[in-house]
Amino acid sequence: MLDQIDLSILALLRKNSRLQWKDIGEQVHLSGQAVGNRIRRMEEQGIIQGYTTLIDESKIAPFLTALVTMFMTTTDHSLFTRFIKSRSEIVEAHRISGEGCYTMVVHVPDQEALNHFLDALLPFGNYRVNLSISKLK
Known part of the structure; x- marks a missing residue:
């Protein structure tokens, strides 16, 4: 189950999937390593299915x-x-x-x-x- 921090991480990744874990961590008040662990868990669960580049x-x-x-x-x-x-x-x-x-x-x-x-x-x-x-x- 996703908590509010997971949802905040997803919102930040939707805006910019290239954000560094430490930069995300500063915004959600976690260490970069903790953010990385949450992102990996969401990838393994299929919540995060991939990363993409938007091109004009x-x-x-x-x-x-x-x-x-x-x-x-x-x-x-x-x-x-x-x-x-x-x-x-x-x-x-x-x-x-x-x-x-x-x-x-x-x-x-x-x-x-x-x-x-x-x-x-x-x-x-x-x-x-x-x-x-x-x-x-």
């Missing part, structure tokens, strides 16, 4: 961000889930409740690439597309 992709190469909602025409979604995993354009995918079956965040370099991607979706069902104007968070 638009500074590397400009792209369009499309928010795509899928409306499946079949109850067997196994082919579609394989499709999702195989497509590098899909940076996030969620199975959802409510309107639609899946929602995806898709990055493509231009409108033509988006059209090709959307054509590849048609065998699985219908879709709704919204283009992102700006990322807020």
Whole structure:
């Protein structure tokens, strides 16, 4: 079970996963070694599943961000889930409740690439597309 100190450590790691244990310790009033022990325990329990780097992709190469909602025409979604995993354009995918079956965040370099991607979706069902104007968070 997580206590308040564990939750504080997780909050700090969410903001910056590169923080040193001693720096975290100063903020939660523990030694760096004690913080390291707590972090290792949370890793072993699967609470912390990994560390990542957030990259501003638009500074590397400009792209369009499309928010795509899928409306499946079949109850067997196994082919579609394989499709999702195989497509590098899909940076996030969620199975959802409510309107639609899946929602995806898709990055493509231009409108033509988006059209090709959307054509590849048609065998699985219908879709709704919204283009992102700006990322807020």
